[in-house]
Amino acid sequence: MNVRMRKDAIVRSLRRNGTSTVAQLSEEVGASRRTILRDICSLRDEGFVIHSETGRGGGLQLDPQSLQTTARLSVAEVFALLISVASMRAAGNLPFAGLADRGLEKIEKALPPDKVRDLRRFLDCLYIGTLAPQIDTSNVGKMDAELLPAFETAFLKRLYLRFAYQDAKGATSTRCVEPQAMLILPPLWYLVAWDPERNDFRHFRMDRISAPTFVEGKTFRRRHVHFDDNVRPVR
Amino acid sequence: MNVRMRKDAIVRSLRRNGTSTVAQLSEEVGASRRTILRDICSLRDEGFVIHSETGRGGGLQLDPQSLQTTARLSVAEVFALLISVASMRAAGNLPFAGLADRGLEKIEKALPPDKVRDLRRFLDCLYIGTLAPQIDTSNVGKMDAELLPAFETAFLKRLYLRFAYQDAKGATSTRCVEPQAMLILPPLWYLVAWDPERNDFRHFRMDRISAPTFVEGKTFRRRHVHFDDNVRPVR
DNA sequence: TAAATAGTGCCAGAATTTGGCACTATTTGA
DNA sequence: TCAAATAGTGCCAAATTCTGGCACTATTTA
Numbered sequence: 001m002n003v004r005m006r007k008d009a010i011v012r013s014l015r016r017n018g019t020s021t022v023a024q025l026s027e028e029v030g031a032s033r034r035t036i037l038r039d040i041c042s043l044r045d046e047g048f049v050i051h052s053e054t055g056r057g058g059g060l061q062l063d064p065q066s067l068q069t070t071a072r073l074s075v076a077e078v079f080a081l082l083i084s085v086a087s088m089r090a091a092g093n094l095p096f097a098g099l100a101d102r103g104l105e106k107i108e109k110a111l112p113p114d115k116v117r118d119l120r121r122f123l124d125c126l127y128i129g130t131l132a133p134q135i136d137t138s139n140v141g142k143m144d145a146e147l148l149p150a151f152e153t154a155f156l157k158r159l160y161l162r163f164a165y166q167d168a169k170g171a172t173s174t175r176c177v178e179p180q181a182m183l184i185l186p187p188l189w190y191l192v193a194w195d196p197e198r199n200d201f202r203h204f205r206m207d208r209i210s211a212p213t214f215v216e217g218k219t220f221r222r223r224h225v226h227f228d229d230n231v232r233p234v235r
Numbered sequence: 236m237n238v239r240m241r242k243d244a245i246v247r248s249l250r251r252n253g254t255s256t257v258a259q260l261s262e263e264v265g266a267s268r269r270t271i272l273r274d275i276c277s278l279r280d281e282g283f284v285i286h287s288e289t290g291r292g293g294g295l296q297l298d299p300q301s302l303q304t305t306a307r308l309s310v311a312e313v314f315a316l317l318i319s320v321a322s323m324r325a326a327g328n329l330p331f332a333g334l335a336d337r338g339l340e341k342i343e344k345a346l347p348p349d350k351v352r353d354l355r356r357f358l359d360c361l362y363i364g365t366l367a368p369q370i371d372t373s374n375v376g377k378m379d380a381e382l383l384p385a386f387e388t389a390f391l392k393r394l395y396l397r398f399a400y401q402d403a404k405g406a407t408s409t410r411c412v413e414p415q416a417m418l419i420l421p422p423l424w425y426l427v428a429w430d431p432e433r434n435d436f437r438h439f440r441m442d443r444i445s446a447p448t449f450v451e452g453k454t455f456r457r458r459h460v461h462f463d464d465n466v467r468p469v470r
Numbered sequence: 471t472a473a474a475t476a477g478t479g480c481c482a483g484a485a486t487t488t489g490g491c492a493c494t495a496t497t498t499g500a
Numbered sequence: 501t502c503a504a505a506t507a508g509t510g511c512c513a514a515a516t517t518c519t520g521g522c523a524c525t526a527t528t529t530a
Binding site: 238266267268269270273288289290291292293 | 490
Binding site: 021022023034037040041052053054055056057058059060 | 473474475476477478
């Protein structure tokens, strides 16, 4: 058992179990209590945030926000970063824009070219504007991370998207639409889609969308979407 | 000189110089030829592709394709990305937060541990809130990318910061202050600092700050900064 | 108050890393 | 063809670091 392996084992164990005591970890990875404590110390040095509590029922806990051991960025992660920074810049909220941009350019360069094409085409579907002040933003939910890859595929392959939608009154319905654009009106994000049943465009708040699935083998054409004056493309 | 640090130094050197011989690296990082060769071997184990050529004019070369995506980012670029995404998340404007976070975690992981610590400490100085609606945001300038490294150093080393400040009327003055926090009230960014001349806190709009320099050898203590209710720490 | 917990300092022995040396294999230039 | 320059390997003793054990302290909970 290597030092690196032992520390990885500790991190895995903490991630899996939530809370462990030093004694449990010691038993589990086969090292003394003292060594575990030293490892915890060095993991903290490496940037892992590990909370600890003394007393009965206490123990060590890995902050879930803390670092992961894996190394390479997945394409989805790069997408998420790019969208974040691009939308922020468009909103004018981004200081040090030059630096962040340069960083992203380098990340882009490291991706396979076909992925970059996809990425750009996806970004082309993004629009940003300002929210009308009378809109109530007190109940903004969290978007599901699972939505991103689904939307990406739907936009790129022009696939009909079916999802569950919960409207403002809490009523849930199932929709099947042509995703045409994504609209950011901070802090709200909308899916702008053509609804064939209603024969019109509809806006869906993204934090109210769940369980997206594709309708395979059925594609659609892009439609011209008309936005208000205060809305413009992200790039 | 730690093993990890030495290996990092080797990678940096190869990245910088293109080709190096074992003897050069040995000289540069202060380890024996044998140790360098062992390190190269273990770097290869870790996934770095290092080409080697024997004979005159030969040496070691790091395959640029083999670099991890993040390895090419400068620390300042990573700072910029992190600050952007962290502030965006705090503002609630960030969808797919999980994905972007995971990407950033991996990027962080690729940085030297001491940088990660610095980074976290810097992020601890960031606060975010909402701007009072009566504030005029029609004349928001661009922040100088040069400000970021300067602020980073000032916050981490607690150095007095001297800069030129242009007030709302266009009048320019030179200030020398204790930087205590950075406040984001989208789309404006402020430096919150203690002004010893006025014996009080002052807010400086960051797009009106230029030519920052340190006052060497003069540090200050952190003060408790009181913010409005709508302001909270970024992390 | 006792038990359970994290955390620290110290030391001797265990384990690993390092440098040095002798060696092999390959390439280049004279 | 030969010598020099280079990468790479095996081995060993010395240097360094890691580890476990122990005795502590501090804090929390039942």
